[in-house]
Amino acid sequence: MTEALLKVENLRKRFGGVLATDNLSLAVQPGQIHAVIGPNGAGKTTMIAQLAGALDSDSGRILFDGEDITGLAPPARSRRGIARTFQITSIFHEFTALENVALAVQAHDGHSFRFWRAARDEARLVEPARAALETVGLVDRADITVRNLSHGEHRQLEIAMALATKPKLLLLDEPMAGMGAEESQKMVSILNGLKGDHTILLIEHDMDAVFALADQITVLVYGNAIASGAPDEIRANEEVRTAYLGEEGTAN
Amino acid sequence: MIPTRETMVVIITFSLLALVPVIASITDVPFYLDLGRRMMILAIGALSLNLIMGYGGMISFGHAVFVGIGAYVVGICAEHEVVSGFIQWPLALLACGIFAVIFGAISLRTRGVYFIMITLALAQMMYFLGVSLDRYGGDDGLPLAEPSYFSGLIDLSEKTSLYYLVFVLLLLCLWICKRLINSRFGMVIQGARSNEARMQAIGFPVFRYQLTAFVIAGVMAGLAGILLANHTEFVNPDMMHWTRSGDLIIMVLLGGMGSLAGPIVGALVFILLEEALSGVTEYWQLIFGPFLILVVLFARGGLLGFLEKRQSPKKTSEGGDD
Incomplete structure (x- = not known):
């Protein structure tokens, strides 16, 4: 073993x-x-x-x-x-699905003391985030503010956010x-x-x-x-x- | 691209502000110049508070302390005949930064209502320190012998020059805030406001980012203090009093917490109402209070949030219904 x-x-x-x-x-x-x-x-x-x-x-x-x-x-x-998901959905309700996952990508892409460039324009955050949404079948919903997603979609997003940290x-x-x-x-x-x-x-x-x-x-x-x-x-x-x-x- | 209502509000507001000195000279009412300057200086203070309160979820009830520290450094320098702005201003901003590191590091150990209380307590401590500074006027405050001197670059004793300097600095602060909140750093502080446990779980040590935001906001408020000292040519402990911090919170709420231009609109409306209503009655707060309650109840995103919602009823406005 x-x-x-x-x-x-x-x-x-x-x-x-x-x-x-x-x-x-x-x-x-x-x-x-x-x-x-x-x-x-x-x-x-x-x-x-x-x-x-x-x-x-x-x-x-x-x-x-x-x-x-x-x-x-x-x-x-x-x-x-180590990445975890939560039994009671724990996400960033004001952000879009893509922003939720991109933030998880960002957490593992060096420090975040970067003050000037818009994060949403950074391909190195957005592309892996899209890939993670693709994996859980949520890529169509990428640009929707997540408080407007269904419970099932929240559960999928939980997984995508965990995956985005490359655990x-x-x-x-x-x-x-x-x-x-x-x-x-x-x-x-x-x-x-x-x-x-x-x-x-x-x-x-x-x-x-x-x-x-x-x-x-x-x-x-x-x-x-x-x-x-x-x-x-x-x-x-x-x-x-x-x-x-x-x-x-x-x-x- | 069609500009959003917020962009239009910004354009209209700054166009009007740019015209104030012209109007003041045509109508021969120099008071307008004074009023406009005060509005813009407080707008810088409100903008800085919104960074931590609106975007970072850190409700500081002592933010005016940094306005006071900025002003006092200018006043104390002038008292010791250090009048060069090239020395005064960096020194004042540095002092605000140092105090913000210390106050932030202490208060960010707590959350929610405890955070509010600790920021309040720290600011009141500095207020009483100001009162006890007999060498620098104590309770009575300290008149500024002359404004910051910039070796002929710009003459701040010339009221219109000071006006346009404040105008440009307000624009600069707005631009900095815009870049900041959309940057990686901005996403982190907004994420921490929204869901701190999740931020920890995806790998962010949030404390260091929140502290940095607190310091940036403190330094920006310090800039407002520097300008306020030059504007009133006077520094006193009242600038740091908790009611001044409360005014800043009200400006942010009034204009729209967590919207970029909201605090500017909030500061303008606040000062205008204060002027107009105090002309009607000594107890102007009796009218202002219910007005504020109405705004908070029926326009939860503040005045700007109200506009945005009317523009697109289907889209939930950012931070508007938290």
């Missing part, structure tokens, strides 16, 4: 009396889609925030590309190649949240298109999507990884079935 791109060792995060992340360990192999599933409140979004640097960890280590990044702030992690690792926090069946289908095909070229840590509630996309699945319950393996192993795992999959099955 090759060296893991992301290695999480004994990560912990406590909020008052709640252990949101409890001694979590996990390894993501390069080029794979690694899904993390678990019931609501399992600590999935907390984990993403810790990996992206938005939340400090109480203890444990995060190794990325062989380097300890546990203490780094979000911008520094972004520069090392080595994508942290996707429920990319299909709030989507209808048709939109979900579209998102699955977008993510399928990224497979192989990108390493992805995917959090998702849509089990059809997870089993269609993932190379590896980790099951999180109360901040702790109770199982990890290939989709077939997870499907067959008794503990997982009782803790999660069974529940989900009857709940739906």
Whole structure:
């Protein structure tokens, strides 16, 4: 087995009396889609925030590309190649779709102490931004102010903005949240298109999507990884079935 | 290309301003010259505040402090018989820059209402420092013995020359703001206003950009202070009082926060209304207050935002409905 791109060792995060992340360990192999599933409140979004640097960890280590990044702030992690998307859409509402993505390109094109030339005229920002919009199928909507886009389009834009930073690792926090069946289908095909070229840590509630996309699945319950393996192993795992999959099955 | 209404407003406004000295001399009312100059000087102050408040989302309630520092440096220099503008002006701008670095670095540790309170507190601190400066007039202020001297290049004691200098500098500041907000730097500060968490996540260390914006705005307000000192030939602590900072905020809101020319229109309308209404009644704020409330309620993009919206009802105006 090759060296893991992301290695999480004994990560912990406590909020008052709640252990949101409890001694979590996990390894993501390069080029794979690694899904993390678990019931609501399992600590999935907390984990993403810790990996992206938005939340400090109480203890444990995060190794990325062989380097300890546990203490780094979000911008520094972004520069090392970690991109995240948000469960609740987080974009620049006053900007057009193209400007949203161009700003993400700009973040990785040197410093921004450039005061004179109009950013929208810079081909080296606009062209990669268009390419990222193309990848997620949003290029037709490039010049629309994003507050006027639909929810599904916002979710696509989230992915485009993350891709525009040319990441080595994508942290996707429920990319299909709030989507209808048709939109979900579209998102699955977008993510399928990224497979192989990108390493992805995917959090998702849509089990059809997870089993269609993932190379590896980790099951999180109360901040702790109770199982990890290939989709077939997870499907067959008794503990997982009782803790999660069974529940989900009857709940739906 | 058809000019936008904002461009037309800019052209009309500056054409009128350019004509003020002519009108003043024809009608023989030198007061118009005085009024026009004061409008333009405050417009520079409002423009600079709009950079951080309108575009950067940093609502400073102490912005007039930089106007005061700029003015005081000129006044103190003149008091020590350093009258050359070539020394006074760079020194004043530098002082504003240094204070802006310090005040910005402190206040940008906070957000929202705390940012407002800290900028207010820092400015009030400087106000009381001004009051306690007995050597430089204290509470009473400091008369300027003579205006900044530019070795025969331009004579600022000649009121029309000073007028056109202010005019040109206002145009220059507007042009700088326009370039700035559309540049990469401008996109970063607007992004940080819109969604700071996302800016962090895509890789921007936003603090250094916000601080730079704060310093640029402080220096530009310092320029307004330099001009104000030369205009009134007098410097006093009241220039830094929190109500002066409040006036600047009102000008920005009135004209249109986050629109380029909005603060200029806001400053002009503010001064005009102040003049006109205070001629009617001593309690002119009683009329001005409700007017301001109406503008804020029914023209949320300010006067300019109101115009833009009427021009294209389908397009949501920038910053107009935040």
